[in-house]
Amino acid sequence: MFLFLLAALSSCSPRLSYFTQDLYERNRWSDSELKKIQFYLSDDVYLRRKLGDNSSEIVEGKVRVVNGQKIEEIYIPRSTPGVFMFSPKANRFAVAFENGSDSRFLMFGPNPKAGERFVLLAKDWERSTGTVTYDGKEYEVNYGAAFAGLMVDLRRIDRQDRNSRTAEGRKVD
Template structure:
């Protein structure tokens, strides 16, 4: 009886794992090999590889919080915006080569973070900051400046490569038209 339960539990785990997407890091090599255009990339679902937490100190008189939670730390009001591991996101635009503006939240085109390839980590597209110090980075999000801890620097973009390969993108190049 115990063997039957173990076999059934094993089969259940195999079925469940085959249904969930197997996420692959989005890398510079993958991007180049596939030759995706900005439009192609906007149809790809991205995911976060690990948590990102943004914090900023509230200014006096600032009380309307829409995006995050307010915490009191050492007598100061701190706004916190949290993006858990696995959060889905979409490409909004590519401001320059190898820079992606990825949004993980509805409600405005100012709610995005920048990602780009990091050669130290096999060209994975990882979160970028305006400035990194030892313990934190400075990130612009929703027209405000936030701080994020150094762990967020390791957050990379993931994609479901199997789902993308099932999708066919038809492309053609116009050859032009001449006068008869």
């Protein structure tokens, strides 16, 4: 009984795989098709930015005081679902992981060092941090976020791409 229940539950859970350049090229999805795909984040991403003394405009991020400095933090946990917003150029995806402003997105693209997986892109990586734009503001991310990638449920995508039906049979009148 327990094995049956375990098998039933596991068949319902998503089978997440990394979204890769090869997968993208094989399927040749348009932007409208990409908007129908549920993406997931592979690893935790922490966004941090220092606030000036006069900054008081914090909407949904958490503010902490570290060594006398105000720091705004936004945490996006692994497995957070995201949606494709737009593609500013070839092989670049803007993906949003929260509701609200359409400017709350992160950029992803294929990385040859990560097996052509679509991973978080930053303006630049310097030592242990990168700089990303989120909600129109610049944030720092730690180096570990460089390999945070997009994941998809391949079984669900396969079901969407397949047009099938079951014949009910036909009887003599």
